[in-house]
Amino acid sequence: MRESKFANHEGKSITFNDGSGYSFNPLPTYAYSVNPNVIGSKISGFTNADTVTYPVEIGVRSQRAEDVGNKLDQLLSLFKSDISANSYGKLTVNGYSLDCFITAMTPTQNLNLLKSATFTVFTDRPVWYKDLQTYQFTPDSSIIVNSPTGETLKPVTYPHGYPHGYPNPYSKKRVVNPLYTPAHFKITVFGPCTPSITIGGHVYAVNAEIGVGEMLTIDSRSKTITKRAADGTISNLFDKRSRESNVFEPIQPGENQVAWQGINKFFLTLVDERLVPPWSF
Numbered sequence: 001m002r003e004s005k006f007a008n009h010e011g012k013s014i015t016f017n018d019g020s021g022y023s024f025n026p027l028p029t030y031a032y033s034v035n036p037n038v039i040g041s042k043i044s045g046f047t048n049a050d051t052v053t054y055p056v057e058i059g060v061r062s063q064r065a066e067d068v069g070n071k072l073d074q075l076l077s078l079f080k081s082d083i084s085a086n087s088y089g090k091l092t093v094n095g096y097s098l099d100c101f102i103t104a105m106t107p108t109q110n111l112n113l114l115k116s117a118t119f120t121v122f123t124d125r126p127v128w129y130k131d132l133q134t135y136q137f138t139p140d141s142s143i144i145v146n147s148p149t150g151e152t153l154k155p156v157t158y159p160h161g162y163p164h165g166y167p168n169p170y171s172k173k174r175v176v177n178p179l180y181t182p183a184h185f186k187i188t189v190f191g192p193c194t195p196s197i198t199i200g201g202h203v204y205a206v207n208a209e210i211g212v213g214e215m216l217t218i219d220s221r222s223k224t225i226t227k228r229a230a231d232g233t234i235s236n237l238f239d240k241r242s243r244e245s246n247v248f249e250p251i252q253p254g255e256n257q258v259a260w261q262g263i264n265k266f267f268l269t270l271v272d273e274r275l276v277p278p279w280s281f
Contacts (some may be wrong), residue, residue, distance in 0.1 A: 004094075006102075006141070008078040009087035016058070021071055023059040026093045029121070032275040048275070051275055052126035057108070059116035072115055079119070091121060096128040096277040129221065129279050132183070132270040135175055137258060142173050145267070173258050175199060175251065182250030184271040187218040193263045196242075200256030201250050205242035220248040221271060 004024045007013035016024030031054065034046040060071045079102035082089040089097040104120035136143040177183045189195045191210035195218075196203065206225055210216045213230030217236065225237040225247070241247045251270065260266070 005092045006078060006089060008081050008089045009085055009091070010081065012078060012081075014078060020065070021060060021062050022075070023116075024062065025057040026277070028054045028056050029093050029098070030276045030279070032126075034079075034275075048126055050126075051122065051124045054121040055118050056121055057116060058119055059109075059114060061114045062115065068113060068115055080126070088123075088125070093128075093277040094279075096130045096272075096274065098123060098128050099125045127273045127275065129184070129271055129273045131186075131271050132178070134267055134269040136265065136267050137173065137260070137263075139263050141234060142258070152267040175256050175258055175270070177251050177253045177256065179253055179272060182252055184220045184273055185218075185251055186220070186269040186271065187266060188269075189216045189218075189263060189266040191215070195263065195266075197258065197260045197263070197266065199258050199268075201253050203242065203245040204247050204249070205245065206237060206240050206243060206247065208237050208240040218247060220250060221273070223248050233265060 003018050004016045004026050005013055006016075014020075016022045032052070033049055036046055037044045060068050060075065062068045062071060069265070078089070082101055083103070089101060091098045091100050098121070100121050100123035102119050103122045105117045107115070107117045108260055109116040135144050136145045185195065187195075187204060189197075189210060191214040192212050193210050194206075194208065195210060195216055196205040198204070204218060206216060206218070208216070208227070210227060211230070215228045217224075217226050217228070219225075223238075225235050225241055227235050230237070235271055258268075
């Protein structure tokens, strides 16, 4: 069984199929549908469904009946907290995550040492996503600090919670999107600077001063631009984005040259989105 996990909006989580007593059948999460756009009698294109639901089977097992009840109550508390806060939880299957709510339960088995139920996963963000690779850029070097392809050494602690990597002799001031489609991204820029970065000939700029000890983050998936001040205060800089070039433009497949001025350090993370989690590990 593939290991799966659910984390609520507060980051509290339960892992399934790892021997902890929680089982999860991920098969329904591989179902998907797209809506055809029809003009006359011709298909002009396709769009993702606005909302998606998955009926998934979750089981709880233990050597003691009281533990089964406690485990089930813990699971239900995670699901309920997201609904009460109207804030997405995160279901992860095979390394890819879905922002969602668990909105319904129908019990299917009620034994002393085993309880199971069918739960309804509901989302209006019907895409699965995963961070692919993170680059660190400085005027002197570019470093792959996180990669699923084995291109980085074992990370160690690094300021601001980012992993620290070691120079890759094959990496230059470029970013490689390995997907067949444009990739979403997160750009994190450290001050002092006025952020403007060109990737593959496209300019990503924000008309704001980022001071010493401050950090700007552009997230193309959520279409947000935020600044974290030195004291930890978060502010919204969406209105400061450049109108001359779309700051949320996904990064094109293949090799993209990266250029910038006046920035001492920034991180770039490529994000993969897909309709279903991958079948392979």
